[in-house]
Amino acid sequence: MNLKTVIGLEIHVQLKTKSKMFCRCDNNAENAAPNSLVCSICMGMPGTLPVANKTAIEWTLKTGLALNSEIAEFSRFDRKHYFYPDLPKGYQISQYDKPFCTGGFLEIDSEGTLKKIGIRRVHLEEDAGKLVHPVGKNFTLVDLNRAGTPLMEIVTEPEIASPSEAKIFIQELRSILRYLDISDADMEKGHLRCDANISIEVDKKEGIPVEIKNMNSFRMVERALLFEEKRQKDLLEKPLNYARGEGEKIIKETRGWDDAKGNTYSQRSKEFAQDYRYFPEPDLPPFAPHKAFNIEQLKQQLPELPAAKRLRYIKIGLPVQDAAIIAIDKSMAQYFEKVVQKVTPRLAANWIINELKSNGILSIAPDNLILLLEKIDKGEISGKISKEILGVMLDTGKKPEEIIVEKGIKQIGSEDELGQIIENIISKNDKSVIDYRAGKKEALGFLVGQVMRETKGQANPQIVNKLLIDKLAKD
Ligand code: ADP
Ligand code: MG
Numbered sequence: 001m002n003l004k005t006v007i008g009l010e011i012h013v014q015l016k017t018k019s020k021m022f023c024r025c026d027n028n029a030e031n032a033a034p035n036s037l038v039c040s041i042c043m044g045m046p047g048t049l050p051v052a053n054k055t056a057i058e059w060t061l062k063t064g065l066a067l068n069s070e071i072a073e074f075s076r077f078d079r080k081h082y083f084y085p086d087l088p089k090g091y092q093i094s095q096y097d098k099p100f101c102t103g104g105f106l107e108i109d110s111e112g113t114l115k116k117i118g119i120r121r122v123h124l125e126e127d128a129g130k131l132v133h134p135v136g137k138n139f140t141l142v143d144l145n146r147a148g149t150p151l152m153e154i155v156t157e158p159e160i161a162s163p164s165e166a167k168i169f170i171q172e173l174r175s176i177l178r179y180l181d182i183s184d185a186d187m188e189k190g191h192l193r194c195d196a197n198i199s200i201e202v203d204k205k206e207g208i209p210v211e212i213k214n215m216n217s218f219r220m221v222e223r224a225l226l227f228e229e230k231r232q233k234d235l236l237e238k239p240l241n242y243a244r245g246e247g248e249k250i251i252k253e254t255r256g257w258d259d260a261k262g263n264t265y266s267q268r269s270k271e272f273a274q275d276y277r278y279f280p281e282p283d284l285p286p287f288a289p290h291k292a293f294n295i296e297q298l299k300q301q302l303p304e305l306p307a308a309k310r311l312r313y314i315k316i317g318l319p320v321q322d323a324a325i326i327a328i329d330k331s332m333a334q335y336f337e338k339v340v341q342k343v344t345p346r347l348a349a350n351w352i353i354n355e356l357k358s359n360g361i362l363s364i365a366p367d368n369l370i371l372l373l374e375k376i377d378k379g380e381i382s383g384k385i386s387k388e389i390l391g392v393m394l395d396t397g398k399k400p401e402e403i404i405v406e407k408g409i410k411q412i413g414s415e416d417e418l419g420q421i422i423e424n425i426i427s428k429n430d431k432s433v434i435d436y437r438a439g440k441k442e443a444l445g446f447l448v449g450q451v452m453r454e455t456k457g458q459a460n461p462q463i464v465n466k467l468l469i470d471k472l473a474k475d
């Protein structure tokens with residue numbers, strides 16, 4: 001039995017426009033009192049009319065372009081009907097058969113191999129409100145601040161082959177959304193929400209997709225899919241006699257992820273497709289994106305995306321791993337690009353990843369890091385001392401020069417200063433000198449060590465090495 005995992009994602013993204021999707025209400029609900037950012041439109045009062053947010057549409061088109069999608073010739077909004085207390089109108093304005101963008105792909109780096117994951121569509125809709133369940137109370141509250149927030153939906157083809165690939169896909173997508181500057185895309189805060197469909201193909205025969213919900217972080221997506229993959233494979237490999245009431249079988253259903261218990265659980269069956277009674281939204285005219293927007297110009301406005309940055313970083317000399325770590329993080333990439341104007345790329349990347357990342361990248365001004373790294377680049381201070389200086393920089397925000405003066409750190413880099421010390425060491429260590437000249441190269445290491453001790457580690461070992469070799473060759 002040949003089992004193959006098949007995963008497709010439906011990802012919802014809250015766009016951080018100033019106002020909501022179809023009204024002028026403030027779209028930033030963070031820390032706002034419940035139901036304080038609402039109006040008759042987003043509360044669904046009869047007789048009100050929606051007006052589409054142009055920026056939200058533009059951002060959806062930009063996302064489509066970034067994902068190599070086709071921009072529709074003709075597009076429109078549709079009403080999707082269902083009843084739920086957080087949906088005041090009784091329908092959601094969404095897009096059905098005429099989404100803004102169709103097709104396309106996102107290329108991900110799956111453990112060293114590049115792989116294109118197909119995109120099915122990108123469309124725009126409005127978010128619903130939130131239900132709040134006060135602990136120990138027998139009632140539920142409704143907060144409509146989120147009702148009407150622009151919500152972009154990205155649907156992939158079922159071409160993701162493993163839970164880890166699913167995680168990598170969402171991480172890459174999040175990075176793109178941040179580069180486009182259209183969403184904070186924070187999964188923990190619900191700006192980026194992911195439903196995952198997973199099935200197991202048996203000997204090339206299509207499996208039954210199960211939809212997983214309630215995953216609020218990358219870690220949860222991967223864990224939930226790993227659990228579900230195993231659950232389904234076990235059921236296929238060791239089928240119990242379901243007819244006799246033993247075990248379960250895979251059915252088309254929606255399952256929730258319980259992070260505390262570490263398992264998925266059945267929420268509702270999807271054996272019967274829900275009828276949303278879609279029909280074209282009569283209050284919003286359909287339109288042609290190519291006429292309403294300058295698509296060519298939007299394309300040109302796209303920033304450099306993480307995949308292109310990775311390639312460019314590799315070209316200027318970064319190891320593949322370092323390039324990936326920096327390019328995926330917009331703020332780290334911006335930081336790196338400032339530093340690299342003055343410092344060699346490898347040194348900059350090395351320090352940003354190994355010394356700053358764990359300490360919070362923005363806690364040192366890039367200009368100050370440049371000052372420090374330039375000294376290392378020129379061999380004025382050793383690696384050991386520069387890390388001490390960095391520690392003080394992180395604590396105090398001072399410039400490296402200031403710290404060097406305050407701490408009385410001498411920069412023993414000049415040949416004059418070192419020359420004196422080296423001569424001293426040579427005259428005190430006859431035996432090592434004789435050994436070295438007799439071909440015992442390890443004697444040199446000993447002499448370098450002596451100089452470093454004499455200078456309390458403040459000399460640059462490479463320079464000491466070079467000066468010693470010169471001197472020993474001459475005398
Ligand atoms: P629906 O219309 O019920 O939402 P779709 O066919 O539109 O279903 O697909 C929704 C999501 O399910 C897409 O992300 C798609 O990639 C995924 N999907 C479709 N078929 C499968 C499958 N056999 N296994 C896993 N995921 C699938
Ligand atoms: Mg769907």
Ligand code: ZN
Binds near residue numbers: 020038039040041148
């Ligand atoms: Zn409103």
